[in-house]
Amino acid sequence: MASRINLDFILEVLDAATSVEDLRELIKRICDSFGVNHGMYHWVDSAGDHYYFGTYSDEWVTRYQERAYVRVDPVIIGCHQRFHPVDWRRLDWSPKAAREFLQDALDHDVGNQGYSIPIRGPNGQFALFTISHTCDDAEWDKFTERHSRDLILLGHYMNRKVLEFEPDRGPDQVQPLSPREIDALTLLAMGYSRAQVAKTLSISEHTLRVYIESARFKLGAINTTHAIARAISLGLILI
Amino acid sequence: MLRYVYAQDLAQFEPLARSMFRDRADQFKTRLGWDVQVDRNSEERDSYDALNPLYVIWENADGSHGGSMRFLPSTGPIMVNDVFADLNDGKRISSPLIWECTRFCLSRGAQGGVAGALTLGGLELMRNFNIAHFAGVFDRRMVRIYRALGFSPDIIGTKGSGRDRVCLGLWEYSRAAYDRVAKLAGISAEQSTLWFDLSLGGAQAPVPQAMALTA
Numbered sequence: 001m002a003s004r005i006n007l008d009f010i011l012e013v014l015d016a017a018t019s020v021e022d023l024r025e026l027i028k029r030i031c032d033s034f035g036v037n038h039g040m041y042h043w044v045d046s047a048g049d050h051y052y053f054g055t056y057s058d059e060w061v062t063r064y065q066e067r068a069y070v071r072v073d074p075v076i077i078g079c080h081q082r083f084h085p086v087d088w089r090r091l092d093w094s095p096k097a098a099r100e101f102l103q104d105a106l107d108h109d110v111g112n113q114g115y116s117i118p119i120r121g122p123n124g125q126f127a128l129f130t131i132s133h134t135c136d137d138a139e140w141d142k143f144t145e146r147h148s149r150d151l152i153l154l155g156h157y158m159n160r161k162v163l164e165f166e167p168d169r170g171p172d173q174v175q176p177l178s179p180r181e182i183d184a185l186t187l188l189a190m191g192y193s194r195a196q197v198a199k200t201l202s203i204s205e206h207t208l209r210v211y212i213e214s215a216r217f218k219l220g221a222i223n224t225t226h227a228i229a230r231a232i233s234l235g236l237i238l239i
Numbered sequence: 240m241l242r243y244v245y246a247q248d249l250a251q252f253e254p255l256a257r258s259m260f261r262d263r264a265d266q267f268k269t270r271l272g273w274d275v276q277v278d279r280n281s282e283e284r285d286s287y288d289a290l291n292p293l294y295v296i297w298e299n300a301d302g303s304h305g306g307s308m309r310f311l312p313s314t315g316p317i318m319v320n321d322v323f324a325d326l327n328d329g330k331r332i333s334s335p336l337i338w339e340c341t342r343f344c345l346s347r348g349a350q351g352g353v354a355g356a357l358t359l360g361g362l363e364l365m366r367n368f369n370i371a372h373f374a375g376v377f378d379r380r381m382v383r384i385y386r387a388l389g390f391s392p393d394i395i396g397t398k399g400s401g402r403d404r405v406c407l408g409l410w411e412y413s414r415a416a417y418d419r420v421a422k423l424a425g426i427s428a429e430q431s432t433l434w435f436d437l438s439l440g441g442a443q444a445p446v447p448q449a450m451a452l453t454a
Contacts, residue, residue, distance in 0.1 A: 078440070081245070081247060081291050082245060082291070082293075083293070083311075083312045083315075084293065084364075084367075084368045084439075085368055085369070086440075089440075089441065090436075090439060090440030090441045091440055092440065117335075119314075119335075120312070120314065120315050148369045149336060149369050149371070152335050152336065152369065153335065153336070155335075156314065156335050175331065175333070176330070177330075178327070178328050178329075178330030179328060180328065180330075181330070203393075203395075204393050206393045206409070206411050207393045207395055207409060209371075209372075209411065210332075210337070210372055210374075210393075210395075210409045210411075213334055213336060213337065213371060213372065214332050214333065214334055214337070216334075217333055217334035217335070217336075218333065
């Protein structure tokens, strides 16, 4: 599986997305970049209706709906209303219906490993972003350890985008950066090291990291460089 | 032992949950004099308990509550943003990699190791779920306690004075912090992992044959 991933590129594609079809393409790119077989975005609205798009075969998606697997799928049962990322190995696969479902999923090439990120949106909106793959446990441990934070952020950014597509919702304004966040990004953009920035702002490097992390999420950025670039392009910081 | 329980599953641990909410009333209203709501069963709850938070709870040998804390992701409603925004220049903290920790509570008769075990429980969440930071507001008297437990926050804002002084702190995950807290608490990483797995999967359910397949 890939060790170096061009997340900036993925986020550019995400920013430019204007339709669910674009996001389906984006998920393909995510799978290619991370070197995994499948990615799925799954959304449950406040009426309890389910929508999904991703790389599972049409045959499997149809079958999943026809058999109402949403009622027995341990991923759905284990993630709904929760907020921690879930490795599929931690789910309860012991009920008979779950085992039969698993066998069917394996037969349809879903993969034996998965990592699902529950996302709690506004007003009871709930979504799941899932990556699945076929590999042994050791390889999957390595993969999740290395990539889970990126996947968590990507899942949330994708959900933000999907919410923009809702008919009665305009795009979210970028949340304003706090003065400290602006100071931190500005100094970093000027080429200061983290230690120098922390010293200049009279804060610890640890606190600085929280400012950067918070700013990064507000900006929909995956790393510091990307956050700086976005803050500049949005006119939030001037250098 | 430590349990990790979402609010929606508390009904399965009724005596434990009841004594947790009672001990919270005792700590926050009776002992600290906070302005919190206590119901006629002497249980303390607030609106965040209704958001299906994740609790980390120390369960005594007799099944009662020894101590606990409560977690919510900062992407949704949290006290730091709703109630204590002035502690952070009025600006929101929001990231799926930052969770808020609130209602750190010890029962009156809690044994010495409970606070350390809970702190390790928090680090166990960070380790398993790749949470980078916790944020939390606490009474200034906790500063020394956190230091003694081996997991001190960075304090980024304070307000009030004397008895009413509260602080906004940020805790950062590191493996070194995990190991330090485990050592101070006298709990092995294996033991802590086992408790975590018992609550959040991985220990009790046998892996089905098909999942154990190797590539």
